[in-house]
Amino acid sequence: MRSRTWLITASVAMLAVAASQLGSYPVYLMSLAMINIIAAVGLNIVTGNSGQISLCHSSFMAIGAYGSALMTAKLGIPFWLSIPLGALLAAGVGALLGAPASRLRGIYLALATLGFLQIVQVAIEELADVTGGVRGLTIPKAEWFGVRVSEYARFVIVLACCAFAIWTARNLLASRVGRELNAVRLSPHATQALGVSVNRVRLAAFALSAAYAGVAGGLQAIVVGFIDPVEFGVSAALRQITFIVVGGMGSVGGSVLGAAVLSALPEVLRPVKEYSDVIYTVILLAFLIFMPHGLIAVWHAAMRRIRARTISASTVEA
Amino acid sequence: MTDRLAVENLSVRFGGVIAVRDLSLRVAPGEIRGLIGPNGAGKTTVINAITGAVRMSAGRILLDGEDVSALPAHAISRRGIGRTFQHVEPFGELTVLDNTLLGVGRHAPVPFAHAALATPLARAREHDAVRDATAVLERFDLLPYRDTRASELPFGVLKRMDLARALAARPKLLLMDEPTSGMSESEADRAIAAARALAESQGITLLVIEHNMRVMMALAHTVTVMQEGRVIAAGSPAEIQRNRAVIDAYLGEETADAVG
Numbered sequence: 001m002r003s004r005t006w007l008i009t010a011s012v013a014m015l016a017v018a019a020s021q022l023g024s025y026p027v028y029l030m031s032l033a034m035i036n037i038i039a040a041v042g043l044n045i046v047t048g049n050s051g052q053i054s055l056c057h058s059s060f061m062a063i064g065a066y067g068s069a070l071m072t073a074k075l076g077i078p079f080w081l082s083i084p085l086g087a088l089l090a091a092g093v094g095a096l097l098g099a100p101a102s103r104l105r106g107i108y109l110a111l112a113t114l115g116f117l118q119i120v121q122v123a124i125e126e127l128a129d130v131t132g133g134v135r136g137l138t139i140p141k142a143e144w145f146g147v148r149v150s151e152y153a154r155f156v157i158v159l160a161c162c163a164f165a166i167w168t169a170r171n172l173l174a175s176r177v178g179r180e181l182n183a184v185r186l187s188p189h190a191t192q193a194l195g196v197s198v199n200r201v202r203l204a205a206f207a208l209s210a211a212y213a214g215v216a217g218g219l220q221a222i223v224v225g226f227i228d229p230v231e232f233g234v235s236a237a238l239r240q241i242t243f244i245v246v247g248g249m250g251s252v253g254g255s256v257l258g259a260a261v262l263s264a265l266p267e268v269l270r271p272v273k274e275y276s277d278v279i280y281t282v283i284l285l286a287f288l289i290f291m292p293h294g295l296i297a298v299w300h301a302a303m304r305r306i307r308a309r310t311i312s313a314s315t316v317e318a
Numbered sequence: 319m320t321d322r323l324a325v326e327n328l329s330v331r332f333g334g335v336i337a338v339r340d341l342s343l344r345v346a347p348g349e350i351r352g353l354i355g356p357n358g359a360g361k362t363t364v365i366n367a368i369t370g371a372v373r374m375s376a377g378r379i380l381l382d383g384e385d386v387s388a389l390p391a392h393a394i395s396r397r398g399i400g401r402t403f404q405h406v407e408p409f410g411e412l413t414v415l416d417n418t419l420l421g422v423g424r425h426a427p428v429p430f431a432h433a434a435l436a437t438p439l440a441r442a443r444e445h446d447a448v449r450d451a452t453a454v455l456e457r458f459d460l461l462p463y464r465d466t467r468a469s470e471l472p473f474g475v476l477k478r479m480d481l482a483r484a485l486a487a488r489p490k491l492l493l494m495d496e497p498t499s500g501m502s503e504s505e506a507d508r509a510i511a512a513a514r515a516l517a518e519s520q521g522i523t524l525l526v527i528e529h530n531m532r533v534m535m536a537l538a539h540t541v542t543v544m545q546e547g548r549v550i551a552a553g554s555p556a557e558i559q560r561n562r563a564v565i566d567a568y569l570g571e572e573t574a575d576a577v578g
Contacts (some may be wrong), residue, residue: 168434175433175440176423176447183409183420190407193369194487195395195424204430 004170012163019155027155031223033263034162035216040243040255041169042212047241048250049178050205051185052101056113057213057240059120062232063090064214065221066124066131069139079142079222087214094210095203102202117237124229137227158219165212169252181205182250235277242284248294257295320383322347322491322523323368328377330363337363339547350517350524352538352555356567359544361527362404365493369401370394381491396424400489404496406480410469414460414479417468418451421486425450451486458482458512473500477509485516494526498533506530510537535559543567
């Protein structure tokens with residue numbers, strides 16, 4: 001537990017130093033990767049832990065992105081306040097969706113969330129006066145008390161949010177909240193017999209995951225400087241599902257690993273960009289079939305082996 | 319004195335099948351009540367109806383005089399009705415400690431924001447919950463399995479964990495669905511002793527479904543016999559053993575088993 005906190009702190013410091021030495025494009029890519037990590041952490045809570053498939057996680061990102069961007073543009077709310085407010089807005093909508101969704105299972109829930117994604121897409125297109133419609137929305141450069149936020153400062157903000165997201169998710173999963181999320185997935189019957197409301201936990205999982213997605217969306221708008229509604233469509237939702245399956249369902253470490261590894265993929269796939277949805281689907285299926293516990297399981301196995309070797313080496317010495 | 323549990327004219331229908339018909343049952347505080355009957359008599363359905371896991375078609379359930387029939391399952395549990403499962407419903411991927419902590423849960427509420435930020439309050443509550451859960455594990459000789467995943471436990475140990483988890487929630491009334499099924503005779507004897515000690519030392523009222531007549535005779539104060547969704551007899555274990563209708567019901571089952 002303690003050692004994990006150190007791991008997060010050390011990684012943050014290393015990344016902050018590394019980014020100060022790198023060019024603007026790698027730093028931009030690293031920011032996007034961390035935004036993906038925040039989104040994946042959220043999705044993993046609702047799907048990996050509480051066991052509810054969500055095919056509309058990208059819609060909550062959209063709500064966070066448009067919500068916080070419009071709060072800044074139309075109401076003059078500074079970005080550092082509009083991002084948490086955008087997350088709250090996304091969480092509110094997540095709770096609204098969670099209320100009926102918590103009563104649906106499996107394929108029905110998948111269809112309901114897919115329907116919600118379509119509604120959000122149509123709403124963005126129809127409310128073109130506010131959202132810019134299909135042409136998208138240009139975001140004015142973020143300002144901090146009248147001073148324009150530098151590229152490096154933007155990176156540090158994303159880094160801090162990402163570290164905070166990982167830290168809070170880990171805390172939640174280690175607490176009673178996390179136990180209840182897992183319990184609801186593993187046996188709803190036994191969960192309610194222990195006095196825990198299964199519907200309340202399922203609803204909270206949706207709201208919580210939407211809050212993380214909202215933060216990711218708000219940050220993406222600032223980092224990219226433009227909101228393209230296509231970025232929040234079915235492909236994005238599928239990509240996020242792939243993050244958590246590849247990384248490891250129900251594990252914060254898995255979310256980080258999956259999102260980080262797969263965020264590098266579009267760069268690798270640049271020459272065959274038009275096939276990227278197909279490639280994501282192949283990766284998703286391959287992991288579901290051959291490595292259902294994801295990359296994090298490989299990592300844990302390796303750690304166990306190292307620990308076992310250290311122990312046997314020390315006993316030999318003694 | 320008010321009954322701890324009163325089931326009044328309970329009926330449960332699944333489509334065209336009537337699993338429980340017009341069943342009434344009263345259990346006094348501190349009593350150990352046995353519920354027996356051949357397979358398919360509707361015993362587990364009675365437990366499921368009392369705990370709110372299945373919807374009843376007619377009737378009322380009173381806990382200490384309060385009508386709990388309309389409450390959702392988790393609210394009924396919070397009123398003080400706990401249960402164990404015939405086939406154990408473990409949270410397989412969680413450790414024995416985590417399973418038990420889920421039982422302790424409602425006695426150690428943690429505000430959401432505190433949990434997310436791991437505040438001193440959240441840590442103190444978690445610490446208390448672990449202490450309480452560990453005490454329960456110790457009482458059931460489960461400490462050696464504390465960090466083992468429930469899915470890796472042998473069935474007899476799993477049954478013990480199921481009981482520990484249910485008791486961690488500190489129920490007033492515990493419904494036990496075949497607590498000794500799948501256990502060896504010596505394990506069953508120990509389980510009976512533990513259940514009896516619970517009822518006596520903590521004043522927990524027990525309603526026990528049991529197939530094993532020997533267990534029932536050693537444990538229950540009174541026994542209710544069900545057949546085809548109805549109560550066909552009630553009385554002390556000794557009376558029940560001599561009851562003609564009960565003997566017929568059980569012989570009938572054995573004959574059916576032999577034929578089947």
